[in-house]
Amino acid sequence: MKNVEHIGIAVKNFDEANSLYSKLLGVEAYKTEFVASENVNTSFFKVGQTKIELLEGVTPDSAISKFIEKRGEGIHHIAIEVDDILAEMERLKSEGFTLLNELPKRGADNKLVCFVHPKSANGVLVELTQEAR
Numbered sequence: 001m002k003n004v005e006h007i008g009i010a011v012k013n014f015d016e017a018n019s020l021y022s023k024l025l026g027v028e029a030y031k032t033e034f035v036a037s038e039n040v041n042t043s044f045f046k047v048g049q050t051k052i053e054l055l056e057g058v059t060p061d062s063a064i065s066k067f068i069e070k071r072g073e074g075i076h077h078i079a080i081e082v083d084d085i086l087a088e089m090e091r092l093k094s095e096g097f098t099l100l101n102e103l104p105k106r107g108a109d110n111k112l113v114c115f116v117h118p119k120s121a122n123g124v125l126v127e128l129t130q131e132a133r
Helices: 014-025 063-071 085-094
Strands: 003-010 031-035 040-047 050-057 074-081 111-116 126-131
Touching (some): 050 063, 063 074, 085 111, 085 126
Parallel strands (some): 003 050, 074 126
Antiparallel strands (some): 003 074, 040 050
């Protein structure tokens, strides 16, 4: 594992959250993107070496909308950058972790992603992320 790639924050109102985080961090989002596979709007802010990702569910059945309904707005996941996502997935499975997907899928910001079930990681949703080649 290389480093914490980003911290994902679930938000109810995308425009308001982007405005708030622009003021809070003193920078504008460098990228916004709709991820159709997850039914979410995303935006990214860079703070030093770390990125903050805001996520807004656009349908009531999206994972982000369900998360907010159950837990409210706040930290949704921590993304860890890896060199070889397939190898890391195999390593984690062999260590007894439960993965939420069998194969990496396309995520925001030109990444391949896989999620580790929160029950396997003390209640934290961990996202493995690798630059898509």
